[in-house]
Amino acid sequence: MNRKLFTFLSITLFITSAFTFMEDGDDFIEKLVAKFEKFHHENPQEKVYLQLDKPYYLAGETIWFKGYLFDATYHRIDSVSRVLYVDLIDESKGKIIAQRTLKSDGSTFGDILIPDSLAEGSYQIRAYTNYMRNFSEEFFFRQEIKIWEGTSKNKLTETAGNKLQEVADLQFFPEGGNLVVGLQTRVGFKAVNIAGKGVEHEGFVLSSTQDTAAAFNSEHLGMGYFNFTPENLETYTAYVKQKDGTFKSFVLPTAYQQGYTMAIDNVSNKEKIKVFISNSTPIPADKAKDIVIIAQQRGQICFVAKGSEKLKSFGVSIPKDKIPDDGIIQITMFDSKGEPRCERLVFVQQDKQINLKVSTDKAVYKNREKVTLNLEATDKAGKPLKGDFSVAVTDAGQVIPDAFQGNLLTYLLLTSDIAEKKTGEYYASLKGNIEQPAYYFESNNENASRHLDILMLTQGWRRFVWKDIIDNKKPSFQHILETGLSVTGKALRPNGKPANNVSLTLMLKTQNENPQILMSSADSLGNYAFYGIDFNDSTQVFIQGMKDKGSKNLQVSIDPQPSAPKVQIIRTPFNPIEFDAKELSDFLKKAKDAIELEKKLKLNKVQMLDEVVVRAKKETTPDSRKIYGRASNTIKVDNILCAGATNVLQMLQGRVPGVQISPDGSGGYKVIIRGVGTINGSTDPLVVLDGMATSVDILTGINPCDVDEIDILKGADAAIFGSRASNGVISILTKRGGANYDYSKDPALGVALQKRFGYHVAREFYAPKYDVDKPENVRPDFRSTLHWAPNVQTDSTGKATLTYWNTDAKTSINIVVEGTAFSGGIGIAKNTYQVK
Template sequence: MNLKKLFAGVFVMAALAVAFAFITPEDDPIQKIVAQLEKWTTDHPQEKVYLQLDKPYYGVGDNIWLKAYITIGAEHRLSAISGALNIELINDQDSVKQWIKLPVTSGITWGDFALSDTLQEGTYRIRAYTNWMRNAGPEYFFEKSITIGNAATNNVFTKTSYKYSKVNNAQKVDAVINYADLDNLPYAGKEVSYAVKVNDKQILKSKGTTDAQGNLSISFLNTQQAPLTSGIIVTNIKVDDKKTINKNIILKTTSGQADVQFFPESGNLVNGVRSRVAFKAVGPNGLGVDIKGMITDNNNAEVAQLTTRHLGMGVFALTPEAGKTYKAQITYPDGSQNTVALPAAAEQGFVMTINNADTAKINLRVTGGAGTNAKDNYIVAQSGGVVCYVARNSGGQSTFSALIPKNKFPSGIAQFTLFTAAGQPLNERIAFIQRDADMLTVKVSASAATSAPRQKVKINLNAANSDGKPVVGVFSASVIDESKVQTDEAAETSILSHLLLTSDLKGFVEQPNYYFTKPNEKTNADLDVLMLTQGYRRFEWKSLLADQIPAPAFQAEKTLQISGTVKTLGGKPVPNSKVMLFTTAGGTFILDTVADAQGKFAFKNLLFKDSIRFVIQARTAKNSKNVEITLDNLPSRSVVKNVRPQDVEVGAEALNAYLKFSKKQYDEEAKYGLGNHTILLKEVTVTEKRKSALTNSSNLNGAGNADQVITADVFEKIGCATIDQCLQGRLVGVIFRGGVPYSTRSFNTPMQIILDGVYVESDFLLNISPFDVASVEVLRTIGNTAIYGSRGSGGVLLINTKRGGDYNYSAANIYSPGIITYTPKGFYAARQFYAPKYDDPKTNVAIADLRTTIHWVPNIITDSNGNASFEYFNAGTKGTYRVVVEGLNDEGHLGRQVFSYQVQ
């Protein structure tokens, strides 16, 4: 970092300040602070991930289309650190239901999730992170809640109303659940069994019957001492004699009492110093609650009014006096009241205030209490670890101030810290900086103001910097039918709200895009109150200055690699061991390497698709196979329990309206064999016992299409030591000589052994543990061996091993000394968004076009004039179509634009 340049800038600032002195680079405390920040940004560069999704909620059978932007540093430039991105779909039980790994080029990638028809409805999370981001921890991953409904196999829709009251000091909840079908016709006279869980404890289990309007009334007492913070009603409604449908109703939390916290500006109240005090009222559901009241002293004299201004947050001014204490008299929305004590004021100390209302400058002021020593205190302001401003108060006055130009900072969170002369942090305040120079102006227009169903539409966009100069940038665009997919733009997560705001703040931020949709004087003031109630989370000064931040434990993934350690059976490293990696998927692939003196090996710069099985073989330098292989960084799908409120609470009516269209689209696609749908059979009675499915079979003829099949239960019963012993005498027309199988059809040619799809040598059976075998398929006749060509001339023995669903199996499970198979997570091949082309005569126009996502374009690149365009055909329905374009250029300037047009 160029300290002279930085301090020269501070000298200019000192001319505008009171009692600020010029700082030389020789000042020891400031040198240490700047050096430690520079070391942190060098050793721990901060990657961020943002995902643009095509819409805010989904139905089973839908596709989630997504574009990822991975940025680095305070300027949000596209990252070149990582070459792979992990994206997970996590259900409300904190279980990973889908996981894809996408290749990343210059900080961008895109992909999709196909939501199976068998997926249960509920609230899910999408989580995205690079391997490098794991060093900072999961709280820094991109995470967004989405609702997934089920209209494909579930024709029951619910709406619930609640009433809360108190009975003998217990909380009474009266809930009315309405059950109706897709056409809003009530399910009347239907039997419903239900169970109520409050705060993870079941308190009621009963049955009831819906009335003529499809309503079921449920009443219960929450007798727990704790208020209702989480609750669910699990219901099963019997819609007919053969069908019962499960519906889980999430209970809304108590609307009365809320947790109220007070946040004096910069950290502390100081007697005799006027201070702004922010507060935040949060309900048990984690969302803001509007409150009102007043602040009184210990003599019950009113000193300030208390009222929220936005989402449970507000601010008031207070000058505490020595010998007095203060409390808040609070009234909640339901009329209940409470008293909360304010933090005690200190006799000495500082209050650092920031006025951020000016668009060009920050007005910073530090005021010390009576008798406070202010000499040689420092102000350091940083953004993303980059020091943007420093100054020192050398005059010793208890009050000093400065006007700081905002153009010294990038857009985003800036942290201002007051340090002592010894370099100890005293006060801290964060402020949000938004500079027009860091924003892109994105103009979006359609070829016509209005269009018709199934008509071709051309969308034009132009990207420019704030000065009007065109830019080359990367963008993505989603087009949805807002008549079917209702949106709340303030509650959305956008490229602006995530990269500039929430990715650097502690705690949950409600309606993050509210501050960016239509910025004005009120939203800016509300955003400043948010800064007073949240904290900067990227590092803590104490750990940073003590150089106690751990070294990175996870390396950035440039490409895929498979690495590990070769050890003796006693656990000691085997130096210079020979390691071979091979697979036959898509053709024979073989690599070999030599381990180092610690027995470590690595196959780097690999590129392979997902679900490819590899065999790894290790031998000592003298070709002994009595070794074990341990792989590095085997991925764990453990997920920290979700404690975040749902980002977007989708109303029942909006979701049901969407699912109504989703159901019609699903049925139409299923009728014509389109879409990614599972065939759901009606209930049938099976009278003939069928062969068990061989889920892990690699049989090219199809699972189970063999002359003979032996399953795992055979090995479990007989308890043999080696697989050839298990199979000897049990395979028709197969004999074993020296552990090598031969078919009686060709005594001189050994049978080809295929392990999990990998061709191995005939004596390989001796290396396989019988306990790891799921099934064995024997191919002897020409009808079954022909597909294997000359390799199958002597017959084929397919060994299918146990994996995930069979038992508690590790992907790196050792079959025998020196051999393991491994199915690493490879790159997912993203699908291409499909939309009908009505100018193609081959397009079947008889299919009803009920798309909700009309079009999805993940990779738009503007030319040197800032222009780009894309074309598509409208769906077959009228409505308001919403186009959302997001992206950035190579300087990290961000852009977002929402554009709507009518289809009539």
């Protein structure tokens, strides 16, 4: 390419955050940038990342994970969503385990216990928020893991090994997106094997007349490029030499008769990105209009420049110090009609992330010796940073990670924002898959920057499409941004029409916690919703509806709990050549032994004792349904009392001073507890059945002999229920009830109940302490994960310290730390020590 032909623009516009312009007459640019700003303001996005304790597991082990939730623009853990979903997906059976977790300070942690009966195979960990479901599932975090049985059944045959070295598919990517007749273009390419992994190769390009147009060799993981000038009315075919000496052919993209090409130089100059535009058919000066180049990074426009259709070629330089952050830059050229004509991604690495260091108090340890681990986080000026980090410590003899496997840094800056350009069905599973992402971040690798630039030739921007912004096309928002769990439903009149002017009360109570009581109302269509609810495990949710005049003649329903997104089954052939047989066998044996020993340890905690007789007064176990403690009045129901009553309310008549019960004229009852205040003119007391607020009408459908006790609460005794108890409380405790009875089977007007699943409660990582003698300390300890600390926070000095004990293995130990500063910036750190 002859760069002397290019005339650099004399005016380059840098856009502020307000997108102001310094020239008049740039209406086209202003409109384009305004649409871009509006799109990103109305469609903010999130990113989720999980750190796992290791990359593969034995069935029966536990997957430990730490989840980080970032805003997709600035990469800070201050996104509004507070609920994170994590799924374990089988490639053939779909989702098998799902969890939901409360996000705290932008992060959360949890675990997945792998069933010991789970079949060996490749699985995926998928993580996302409900809000992310409004966009493509491409944006979900995914990580493939391998789960083994006790012994591996996978064998690599010589035939399979040969197939993995052959080129199954070869794709070509003209720089900027187009081949144009008569214009020289750099063409990137990527070859993959049957497993979708890059494979090295060499080949050549022939014209239809069998003339050689270009020759090429791959440089890294099947990728490379060659320069090529297509001729008019000519077609081209590439031939790749296979390992057996045969050739396989692939057709190159067809060249356009006229148009633009783009060339980028992001390697030769550390301070600037050079952009060159060529035009096959310049327009006469009196008819020529402006063309525009825009560069953006994660929704922030950082460069805008104008050119003219009259020029055959021109170029601009983008100062790298104007780029907001490390990461991918999307450079797009628009013609005078606002159509994107050329586009290219480049990666800018300015080392703007945090400094993170991890060290141990010694370099060499003994078995079962205590380890003190020190963590330090600072900015580039050396100032301490408060942050949130997770630490995984594994046995290097059992857990052998890929040297270039992905991490927090590579995911946020690279893989989460790009997708492979091919859309063919066969390789749909490879979209966004970057092999060995950490390779491109090696500071001591002189080829890393060049190979990263070649990688950018083969990738496309995945977060949005410019055409959608120009056409004002917006995502369909069907999933809310969750600040907590939610319960929705509908209230209908007896005739089936929506019930408006209806107030609804939600009550839920989990074990050992006070009940949550929330108020809402139905809209004109009868729909109601409760948002921002927090509860763990599972519980019964009770909803009661009431009209403005106090009538409960309603049909109230609760919507089913939302299900996880459908799983798109992705089958990528497993590449057994990546696993060393001896190392894998050692891992499987030790992992299986560790699981069995854990089971024995739990059994050993149940000790068989000789029979003894203990004489003491039996303590009464507090009834978890009586959260209020002492009642003002109590009626103990016996067989005589219940036998003479047709419903629960009849057992109250005349037995508690100040409690008046009378028919309401519509088949129900009116209950008044005298001597207590009223709110809004209502005299109805709060009725609670086995700890759950309910309607007085439901009491007429309960067998009186199923009731164990009736408590009346007045004044201060009812204070725990808040303002709703200003007219007193009637608490019914049943013999059959308790937390497990399903009262949704007991029909009542205006009432609905449903069992809901809440947040997963993370288990504590088991790690023995060998500083004192304990019975379990005599058992062998060869755990592959020595320590897992998902919630390590550095203090105002930027430091944190944690301790753990080594196992019985004489081996090398790997430490991996990932995380982020609260003020922004991400970091990873690694270290290794020996146990001898």
